[in-house]
Ligand SMILES: NC(=O)C1=CN([C@@H]2O[C@H](COP(=O)(O)OP(=O)(O)OC[C@H]3O[C@@H](n4cnc5c(N)ncnc54)[C@H](OP(=O)(O)O)[C@@H]3O)[C@@H](O)[C@H]2O)C=CC1
């Protein structure tokens with residue numbers, strides 16, 4: 482079995498022990514054994530990132546561009562292999578895996594350009610003859626803790642801006658999916674980066690993640706994952722006065738109004754709720770439907786969901802891959818049970834599927850006749866499970882859509898300019914989609930939520946600069 486090491490200070494470093502990376506589509510398929518870093522190794526990675534900071538922070542925009550552009554080009558050249566590995570370790574379908582690999586390449590391309598565009602401002606002073614210059618400097622060593630559901634895109638949208646703005650990096654990917662980040666590091670190891678600028682430390686969150694979170698040599702931590710872990714990280718990192726950025730859960734509403742184009746609405750619901758096995762923080766988990774279209778919408782959606790092909794992520798024709806692991810599958814099944822016990826009606830799916838391949842398969846579940854106070858409508862499930870809430874009119878739909886502790890993405894299907902414009906302004910979400918699925922975002926614009934979904938400044942696009950830089954104001958009296 483091939484062993485994959487950590488990358489610390491420009492060297493591949495053996496782990497204290499190795500953990501098997503298992504394919505959720507077929508648990509007999511072991512992808513490889515990935516090194517688990519110990520505490521000392523994580524500290525060494527942080528030291529190396531600190532030592533490399535001066536070199537990288539003062540590198541030229543051209544040097545940063547060259548590195549980021551090289552990484553992007555290599556990702557594009559290897560997108561098929563990267564996509565296949567991603568689908569094999571995470572379970573999203575092959576087109577989704579390849580699409581995510583391409584997205585990582587596009588992110589690096591975008592930030593290659595950003596490295597050249599990162600300028601400052603000159604302002605006149607209120608004092609005669611004085612000039613004020615406002616520039617942005619790198620924040621320092623950035624620690625990154627990433628989840629399993631986007632094994633290459635999320636690391637890419639944290640690493641690429643960090644490098645573009647002159648920071649150094651220590652990243653810990655989710656233990657469930659180390660392969661995609663390892664392959665990204667294989668590319669980065671050939672990109673001409675000085676030793677120590679990027680460091681990969683794989684292993685469990687409670688060991689590796691804790692060292693990154695608590696180290697006073699890490700100036701900023703960017704995290705994506707669950708609400709509980711996010712809050713813990715926020716407390717520790719803000720407690721020691723460092724910067725923190727969190728992307729956490731969602732309970733994203735998709736509102737369907739009577740005047741919606743039914744084909745568009747059903748397609749938005751299928752894609753938003755069930756593609757990528759529903760394992761997206763932007764998934765449309767609450768379908769809020771006005772009474773005039775409700776029955777037809779539920780009937781059409783049920784038929785579409787029942788027709789979805791669930792299977793091995795790498796097999797042609799699969800539309801819904803497996804759930805990522807046994808624990809997550811059990812959580813998804815438990816939520817279906819809870820919803821039914823609380824009075825919901827199971828319109829389709831909701832059970833474990835025993836396919837020829839031994840994986841974590843589940844029939845996508847649609848639960849009708851739910852009410853906003855049920856647990857299924859308040860807690861993030863993170864699987865192929867969506868619920869329907871019937872409402873009287875637009876006003877009630879908007880109120881129910883906003884009635885959540887989360888605020889990541891929100892969608893509306895309507896042909897009315899009046900309602901779509903009103904929803905766009907009044908939705909308490911960071912991202913609003915009109916006649917589009919709540920999931921699936923562009924790579925060059927800000928990404929993030931409100932309320933309990935996010936903390937700190939936005940990720941992605943040029944808005945990422947806010948997190949990865951510190952502002953310096955210089956006053957100059959030319960003599
Ligand atoms: N918003 C999103 O995109 C995501 C949301 N989730 C939600 O979270 C639920 C649980 O998923 P799970 O994978 O356990 O999410 P976690 O929040 O536990 O994991 C996210 C990352 O944090 C790491 N981590 C865990 N504990 C700590 C810690 N004490 N200190 C620092 N880092 C830590 C994990 O490491 P490791 O797992 O390797 O131990 C992983 O790299 C899902 O059901 C879903 O609801 C999950 C993934 C993504």
Ligand SMILES: O=C(O)CCC(=O)C(=O)O
Pocket residue numbers: 630631705760761762763919920921922
């Ligand atoms: O919907 C998307 O494209 C991104 C979703 C995401 O970032 C997540 O689920 O963590």
